[in-house]
Amino acid sequence: MKYESQRVAMPYFVFALILFAGQIVFGLILGLQYVVGDFLFPEIPFNVARMVHTNLLIVWLLFGFMGATYYLVPEEAQTELHSPLLAWILFWVFAAAGTLTILGYLFVDYATLADVTLNKLLPTMGREFLEQPTITKIGIAVVVVAFLYNIGMTALKGRKTVVNIVLMTGLFGLAVLWLFSFYNPSNLATDKYFWWFVVHLWVEGVWELIMGAILAYVLIKLTGVDREVIEKWLYVIIAMALITGIIGTGHHFFWIGPPEYWLWLGSVFSALEPLPFFMMVVFAFNMINRRRRNHPNKAAMLWAMGTTVMAFLGAGVWGFLHTLAPVNYYTHGSQITAAHGHMAFYGAYVMIVLTIISYAVPIMRGRPYGNSNTAQIVEMWGFWLMTISMVFITLFLTAAGVLQVWLQRIPESGSALSFMAGQDQLALFYWMRFVAGAFFMAGLVVYLGSFFVKGQAAPDEEVRGTPTQDA
């Protein structure tokens, strides 16, 4: 850690991991409710647990992105953070707002929550992933703008690297697109169209810039490869992400009202959306093969490789599986969508945040070369347990989805099974998904346990060899 103010990233990472644990607990509750329908009813109905599960994910990823930004922007800019105090204030404001919102979901009836938070003045609630009370949405906007100010002032007064520019662009896009969460017309078709400006253009647009920048930063640090080479890759990857992803939004416009030309545009461009993720895999493995140093933090290296592979599988391959309009006609809104969503979010965004945590947290704890070998082994066990469990969650949900489509979607009206009759036939796969989810929880416990293993990697484990032949 070169600048003292980078340390402000620490509370962001710690709180992110706490929320992550909460997210998984609610994931297990949901998984069980799929097979034991009345589990925890009426105390925690499915819709409440789901809202907690997805909102915790979004909020902890935002904490992770902010932590990553506070950590890497000062170092890239070669200057102290503009205002560490502001960063601390924003941390507490965001943490309090997030916690209160989740507690509101759990302990207040949703309609009452809408009522007491004066949703009727500016109705924005009750839409998937945007369930937050309007006041919370305003809070998020304020926190993000102040955060951008703090980071922007830092980046502007120092060295302007491509990593910083791309990261700032992604975060700025995130903030601008968030404004669409306040637009909720009474026409459902219009509402849905612009809802995707937040949801799709975040996760298949500007968040890919954030992911690319964090990945590039970590690879520069871990491999010692020339910054020029890494920055060139970063530009090409984000170019592909935006060139395919922006018009790729059209794959959400197939069945919600927009005209038929979106069937073509959405299919063609979103079929190309795996490209940037594939390039990230090639990028990461290439840079690691051409490394000029063997960084002793092997766990961070594993996360960096893992995030590219899993993002490519989850976002790329599983996205492609159902993105073409003739396929999507049958699979839209089935368990196949859920399978894709789980692996894509885990691979791309959960794992990139865990990558930067794996790299940065040991340094902030005074272990510049990484955690002790034992701690790294425990962390890698966490990596494999969580990642393999997520692969199985995805496979079981995919199997459930294929069967659901076969029973409920493909037959003609009259011979197709009703939704609930179909769900009964999927119970076996839902049980297996639940078991895989329990293994994921075990993996998370192991992962979190790795933070409590003492000791650090020794400098002499750092092997600075001669450059490899093709470097």
Place this chain on the structure above:
Amino acid sequence: MAERFTKSMARNIYLGGSAFFVLLFLALTFDTQLRAMPERDNRNELTEEVVRGKHLWENNNCVGCHSIMGEGAYFAPELANVFDRRGGGDTEVFKSYMRAWMNSMPTNIPGRRQMPDFNLTDQEIDDLSAFLEWTSKIDDNDWPPNIEG
């Protein structure tokens, strides 16, 4: 060989490519929203009742279990075509179905998925029915494939 492709070329592809596609996306959005949607989304029948129904839909977080035009949660049935599935396309039949359904929730059958009792008035249930009926008439390229949603 690779050196011929420089960083500034990569940056130009990024800037030019994204600027072009942002503009194209905006143009398509204008065409979709201003030209195409008015003829497809049934907005002439967007009554006060439908608007109230949409607010009820949102304030009770219906999308937390159900999907509507395939979006939402996958825990409970698709509702964009429930007007056709349960009401047979008839407004009065659908309204009485909805009143009977909403007032019999939750079923409390052990082990089965449960829908909460949202304590809606008859007027509110009618508003919700109007919203679902209106939604069923949006031209969504003939999705879903069959009546089961």
